[in-house]
Amino acid sequence: MTELVSKWNYPTTVRFGAGRISELPDALAAANIKRPLFVTDPGLAKLPVVASTLKLLDDAKIQYGVFSDVKPNPVGSNLTAGIEAFKRGQHDGVIAFGGGSGLDLGKLIAFQAGQTRPVWDFEDIGDWWTRADSDAIAPIVAVPTTAGTGSEVGRAGVITHEETHTKKVIFHPKLLPAIVIADPELTVGMPPFITAGTGMDAFAHCIEAYCAPGYHPMADGIAVEGIRLVFENLPKAYANGKDLTARAHMMSAAAMGAAAFQKGLGAIHSLSHPVGALYDTHHGMTNAVFMPYVLAFNRDAIEERIARLAAYIGIEGGFDGFAKAVLKLRKELGVPHALPDLIKGLDMDEKRKELIADMAIVDPTAGGNPVKLTQKAALTLLDNSIAGTVPGAAG
Ligand code: NAD
Numbered sequence: 001m002t003e004l005v006s007k008w009n010y011p012t013t014v015r016f017g018a019g020r021i022s023e024l025p026d027a028l029a030a031a032n033i034k035r036p037l038f039v040t041d042p043g044l045a046k047l048p049v050v051a052s053t054l055k056l057l058d059d060a061k062i063q064y065g066v067f068s069d070v071k072p073n074p075v076g077s078n079l080t081a082g083i084e085a086f087k088r089g090q091h092d093g094v095i096a097f098g099g100g101s102g103l104d105l106g107k108l109i110a111f112q113a114g115q116t117r118p119v120w121d122f123e124d125i126g127d128w129w130t131r132a133d134s135d136a137i138a139p140i141v142a143v144p145t146t147a148g149t150g151s152e153v154g155r156a157g158v159i160t161h162e163e164t165h166t167k168k169v170i171f172h173p174k175l176l177p178a179i180v181i182a183d184p185e186l187t188v189g190m191p192p193f194i195t196a197g198t199g200m201d202a203f204a205h206c207i208e209a210y211c212a213p214g215y216h217p218m219a220d221g222i223a224v225e226g227i228r229l230v231f232e233n234l235p236k237a238y239a240n241g242k243d244l245t246a247r248a249h250m251m252s253a254a255a256m257g258a259a260a261f262q263k264g265l266g267a268i269h270s271l272s273h274p275v276g277a278l279y280d281t282h283h284g285m286t287n288a289v290f291m292p293y294v295l296a297f298n299r300d301a302i303e304e305r306i307a308r309l310a311a312y313i314g315i316e317g318g319f320d321g322f323a324k325a326v327l328k329l330r331k332e333l334g335v336p337h338a339l340p341d342l343i344k345g346l347d348m349d350e351k352r353k354e355l356i357a358d359m360a361i362v363d364p365t366a367g368g369n370p371v372k373l374t375q376k377a378a379l380t381l382l383d384n385s386i387a388g389t390v391p392g393a394a395g
Contacts, residue, residue, distance in 0.1 A: 013179050024056050038097060045066070050097070099144070104149075125364065137174040142181075146198040147202065149201055200288035209265065211266060226252075230250070289341075296393065360378040
């Protein structure tokens with residue numbers, strides 16, 4: 001029997017609801033931030049959603065700086081430049097505004113600006129986070145504009161180490177924002193590809209957390225409801241970006257995925273991280289590609305759990321019915337079925353495959369997979385996802 005011993009951490013204060021971005025000045029005061037650095041990505045920086053948010057700060061006479069040198073899949077040099085901006089402007093906190101890229105980089109600037117060790121020393125390995133000076137971490141107000149990563153309620157930030165081409169997960173309990181404004185109106189401008197990819201990211205978080213071994217019934221409950229919300233609302237948000245109800249439910253599902261994945265993630269993420277780092281693919285969309293292959297690989301270990309999940313959502317046919325529903329959902333959302341459909345002109349020789357498999361098995365998420373992810377298994381999963389072959393799937 002699984003030991004009934006675990007450690008639970010639950011999200012932070014979330015001001016949830018359409019229009020609540022207007023509370024940003026109040027949230028800053030509540031988080032004791034007087035001179036925020038507003039961190040976002042350059043694409044968003046050009047959109048009206050940023051202009052109207054900055055106007056709220058102007059109207060409230062808040063002195064702020066803006067930093068937007070943030071790549072999708074942010075890299076170490078973005079962090080260095082962001083810390084310089086933070087120090088130059090004598091900021092005392094961060095507004096992390098955006099999808100996972102803007103959120104993570106904003107969170108990491110607030111975390112790292114006062115540290116003396118390199119950020120890589122705080123990778124999510126063992127108790128490395130205790131190396132950080134907790135008192136030197138600036139407060140964070142997070143404002144998500146995508147509904148996927150759930151980074152707004154997470155205690156981690158993901159950043160690519162440029163020299164080694166590896167995505168590193170940096171962890172510290174104080175990377176958790178003090179306050180979140182989750183306003184679904186901010187997500188209506190997301191183009192369909194990003195809506196689909198980010199929504200599938202929320203799904204991947206929930207399903208991997210739910211399947212991860214370990215005792216965490218709260219995470220399991222959250223994951224199951226998160227998956228139901230994705231099945232019911234992601235196709236609606238994809239078909240009509242202005243459907244605010246669907247957008248709101250997806251925003252919840254995203255936060256739920258991140259709350260749930262403190263239980264663990266698995267091979268979807270272990271494969272997605274190296275592929276994202278090497279090919280700069282969208283994280284959620286890459287997860288979506290790998291999902292059916294990994295579910296099939298884990299089948300023996302998760303069949304019963306997935307049958308329970310399917311029954312809750314109202315999907316008939318147990319594991320097989322669920323696996324079919326995943327394929328149908330992907331198709332509806334235009335998710336590429338095989339890796340070469342995601343990465344055009346993909347030419348992966350054996351050496352490259354071995355590199356990805358090697359990176360996957362040491363990724364911190366690999367330990368959460370319900371079946372041990374060996375190098376051989378990772379290679380098989382890669383081969384299947386390149387060929388588009390889902391073992392056991394009919395038709
Ligand atoms: P993203 O932040 O990279 O954004 C993708 C694109 O969407 C960008 O071009 C951005 O400008 C645009 N965009 C964002 N919001 C928009 C809006 N409202 N309207 C129009 N365009 C908009 O994408 P993402 O999927 O949210 O984040 C991916 C990043 O998050 C990756 O780096 C990934 O590794 C990381 N991640 C972090 C965690 C975590 O726990 N911290 C979890 C999962 C993923």
